Structures are given as structure tokens and as C-alpha cells.
Amino acid sequence: MFLRRKQPHAASDAELVTALCDGHRSALGHLWDRYAQLLYGVGMKYLKDPDRSKDMVVELFTALPELLGKKPVERFRPWVHTVMRNRCLMLLRSDHRIQSTVPEQMEAEVDDDAVLLESSLQQLEEAITHLNEAQHTCIRLFYLERHTYHQCAERTGFSTEQVRSHLQNGRRNLKLLLERMRKTG
Helix, strand or coil: CCCCCCCCCCCCHHHHHHHHHCCCCHHHHHHHHHHHHHHHHHHHHHHCCHHHHHHHHHHHHHHHHHHHHHCCCCCHHHHHHHHHHHHHHHHHHHHHHHHCCCHHHHCCCCCHHHHHHHCCHHHHHHHHHCCCHHHHHHHHHHHHCCCCHHHHHHHHCCCHHHHHHHHHHHHHHHHHHHHHHHHHC
16 A cells, blocks of 8 residues: 555654654654554545545645654644544545535535535524533534644533533534524524
8 A cells, every 4th residue: 555664763752753843754764664554544534535535645745744743743643634534524524515516416415514614604603502501512613723633621610521521412402503593484
């Protein structure tokens, strides 16, 4: 699938990241050897397309030196996994926006994402204001301000599990509110 060296490099991820930030491009190859296959798997999980997944891995590694230069990364593996997942989700969101303008797609069975995509921003904003305070806060932090679960937990004082629960309940309630608004509106 992806070309890799047979002998893994002995340096830690942190050492390779530091070397890459210091301009040692060979470190990029060593990180590739360790993580290209994992990131391809992440791409396949979300995109379900081998070619697009490979392209996303290559794009991520191309941007890696710049991304690592923006802010320090303490734990590379979870960070790069999250970056890959977010890139896949952004690609899927942009695909949904394009597809949602096709009439046949609008007639398909409606799920949570489709309801959110079909709703106008104004309706969505109004619906968010009708959520309880915890759901409202978590939805705004996670989806609108793009914070992680952990960051949402730190800002709200909720545990990570409570943040996940508020997000899940908030999405369900948003779906119901938006469906009600569409029927009455």
C-alpha cells in the first residue's frame, strides 16, 4: 500500500517532531513509516474510499512541517490521529453541502446530519437557543468554536463523558426542534 522502510527508526515521536521542526526532513520519512498506515485506516473509516484516503494521508504529511510549526505537540500519535479525522470530517461536510443541493438527495431518508445540513443557519441558531444551558454551551463550544471534548470539559467544568452526553442529547434535541420548525414554518 504505502512504501515503508523495513527498519523502524529508534528515535521517539517527540524526538522526530523536534527534528522535523528544526528542518531535518528525514524525520518526516520516519514519521511516515510509523503513521502512514494508521492514518490510511482512519481515512478509510471515514471516507470509505481507498484513493481519497491515500490522498488525505499524502496531503497531511505534506502539510505536517507547517502544522507542527504552529503550536507545540506533546503527544504526536493522538494529535496526528485527530488532525486526520478532522480533515476527513471537513471533506465529508463539504461533500454533504454539495450533495444536499441535488433534489434526489433531498428525498432520501433524513438522518441527524441531513436535517442539520438542510436547515438554514438562522433556523439552526434559533434552535440552539432553545436547548438547555448545558447542551447549548457544549454544542457551541464543540461545533461552532471547534473545541475538543477535553477542551469543552475544561471550559465548562463537566467531565468528558458529560460533554459527550450533552452533545448527543443536544444533537437529538436539535433534530427534533428543526423538524418541528420545518413542519410549522
